[in-house]
Amino acid sequence: MKKIAVVALATFCLSAGMGIGYAAKVKGAGMGIITGKPAKEAGVAALEEAERLANGGTWELIGIGRAYYLSGDKARGQALFDKVLAGGGESGDWVRIARVYAEAGENDKAEPLFQRVIAADPKDDSGQAEVGAWYIRTGQREKGEALLAKALSRNGEEVWHFVRAGEAFLNVQPN
Secondary structure (H helix, E strand, O other), X not given: OHHHHHHHHHHHHHHHHHHHHHHXXXXXXXXXXXXXXXXXXXXXXXXXXXXXXXXXXHHHHHHHHHHHHHOOOHHHHHHHHHHHHHOOOOHHHHHHHHHHHHHOOOHHXXXXXXXXXXXHOOOOHHHHHHHHHHHHHOOOHXXXXXXXXXXXXXXOXXXXXXXXXXXXXXXXXXX
16 A cells, blocks of 8 residues: 555656646747748847747757858857857867858858867867868868878768768868
8 A cells, every 4th residue: 555655646746747847848939929020020039039948058059149140140149159158168069150150151260169179089080070071171171181081090980970071072061
């Protein structure tokens, strides 16, 4: 009898906790914030809502910042990148922000972040492949191939290393 009561109480607590968690989840504003508005106004409203829902997530903030930056509101995009970098960020964050700069044609801003990736973990073959591909796309093939060679010597069967190399030589931006 005691065992049944304990199981029942545990089930109740789990269910109550899930219900409270679901109820506390941030809810999106829905289509009302964008429907019928001019494109720029709708886009900004969508990004503002995305930022509210992002809850400080770095991937999300970088994605939102990318949309601002590449659509011409560089100051607002940069502010989100700065927010991510102020917390230190990590290798994946640096790569994503550097990609935005590269996509905007601002390789002088991309390079320090790409170099930071390599410096943070010289044995990171994924970082080497990413940065190597970027060097190739920017016309620095020798540097790029050297980094790709390091990446492939560490992990020669990694599909994504070859994808990055293919993208670079075909001048395709990574997704």
